[in-house]
Amino acid sequence: MNQALGLIVDDEADIRELLEITLSxxxxxxxxxxxxxxARDQLARHSFKLCITDMRLPDGSGLDVIAHIQKHCPQTPVAVITAYGNAEAAVESLKAGAFDFVxxxxxxxxxxxxxxxxxxxGSPPSPPATASGVELLGNSPxxxxxxxxxARVARSQAPLHITGESGTGKELVARMIHQRSPRAGGPFVPVNCGAIPTELMESEFFGHVKGSFTGATRDKAGLFQSAEGGTLFLDEVADLPLHMQVKLLRAVQERAVRPVGAELEIPVNVRIISATHKNLSELVRDGAFRQDLYYRLNVIEVQTAPLRELGDDIPVLARYILQRLSAEAGFETAPAIDSxxxxxxRLYDFPGNVRELENILERxxxxxxxxxITVEDLALRDDPILTPPHAASGKASLPEHMQDMERQAIREALEKARxxxxxxxxxxxxxxxxxxYKIKKLDIE
Known part of the structure; x- marks a missing residue:
């Protein structure tokens, strides 16, 4: 069996020797x-499984090596060695195509x-994890x-930001990236940044040591430590308060966290994927989100599409969701949707995107x-039968009035039936x- 071959590009002999020993x-x-x-000469003569290059070289920079590899041997992953604290160079190398830096x-x-x-x-990719539902359905452009x-961004270790409207599958995309990456064997840890109480954020993200505050009866690992070797998915990252943005920036830059009450930082090996339905660049302009953190998180940007732009895929999505809902309910067969x-x-605008489609089909x-399933069973919110013209006037709409009547009738029936x-x-x-379903929908206790 042929032994893997790596390329080390550095003008300092002692660093080359150190890296050679590590690889051997x-x-x-x-x-x-x-x-x-x-480096160009070596790349022309050999096929390498990996390359690591210093950023500063006598006749150019590591970016020149990255550019050459991207053009002539794009399957070779390349990492960059940067000077301590030079975050700009690290980000620049990741945007140029490096998969990681040190x-x-x-x-x-x-x-x-x-x-x-x-x-x-460089290993053969594992098959998509469709068994767990982590797959994009549809064939629209x-x-x-x-x-x-x-498939491309999964090869990188760079921080990645997913933008898109609510309900467009941002977490699904993050899971797919994780499962197609070298980190697939590690944990995928999702966290909704808007759901953590402000006073607990630092402990939740970075952990704490016993006795660091009232109630800290034992050491506790944070989300970064839980995601070690894998991916930390920060959903709704725009909801982080400014004081946590500062701490998150340091953790991303230094690849280390300090648990609450600890004296030393702990190195962490985590890829950060963030997401939000808000416009981060506007929040930066308004002073609600730190510009330096924005540039560190948004090294690579991925945008999800709203469902209204995927009309040809709606039948595929609808049938898949119906199959899942029917299986969960224990039905032998899923109902069909008439033409x-x-x-x-297909004509509905789906302001809530795929999440709304799921709710509509469940109903x-x-x-x-x-x-x-007929048009009447869908009960779409913009159906003229269900939403009369006067509904936008501020008066109680017909659907609201009907819901009040339904609520009252159900309560009376429940009382009568004990x-x-x-x-x-x-x-x-x-x-x-x-x-x-009605009891749940109408919030009847």
Missing amino acids: RMGVRSEAAASVAE SKPVDLGTVRKLFDAALKL RVQQLRALI AAMQRL AVTLCDGQT YNKTRAAQLLGMSFRALR
Whole structure:
């Protein structure tokens, strides 16, 4: 079996020797180059599984090496060595195509993790994890472009930011990137930044040591430590208060966190993927989001498409969701959607995107006859039958009035049936399933 070959580009002999020894202990042979010209010559003569280059070289920079690799051997992952604290150079190298970077003085533990990730990038890709539902459905141009972008950015270790409206599948995209990356064997840790109380944020993100504050009865690992070797997904990152933005910036830049009450920082090996439905650049302009953090998180940007732009994919999505909902409810077969109802879905603007489609179909499954979903079963919010012209006037709309009447009738039936839902459904002339849905929808206790 041929031994993997790595390329080390650095004009300092002692660093070349250190990296050569590290690679050899990992079973990887290496070739060395002290300049951009020598690196190009080596790349022309050999096929490398990985490359690591210093940013400052006698006849150019690491960016020149990255550009050459991107053009002539794009399958070779390249990492960059940057000067300590030079965050701008690190970001610039990641945007140029480097999959990762390491700062001087070079830490061998960090380098070994970097080399290990690079070698995994050269391995045959594992099949998509469709069994867990982590897959994009549809064949519209927007979906195909997004799939191709996911495949490309999965090779990088750079921080990545996903933008898009609520309900467009930003977490799904983040999971796909994770599962197609060298970090697939590590954890994927999602966190909704807007759901953590402000006073607990630092402890939740970075952990704490026993006795650091009232109630800290034991040491606790934070989200960064929980995601070690994997991906930390920061959903709704725009909701972070400014004081936490400062601490997050340091953690991203230094790749280390300090638990609350601890004296020393702990190195962490985590890829950050962030997301928000808000416009971060506008928040930066308004002073609500730090510009330096924005540039560190938004090294690579991925945008999800709203459902209204994926009309041809709506039938595929609808049938998939119906199959899942029916399986969860224990039905033998999923109801069909008649042609008029499907056309109505294709013309609907879906302000809530895929999440709204799921809610509409869940309601329709409950209201339909069990065999076929009709336009009436969809009960879309902009249907002229359900939303009369005077609804926008500020007066109670017909749907709201009907809901009040339904709520009152259900409460009376429940009282009459002594809160036996099966008996109450019979009194109301509806199925038990439909009553259960109505109770949930109308928030009846």
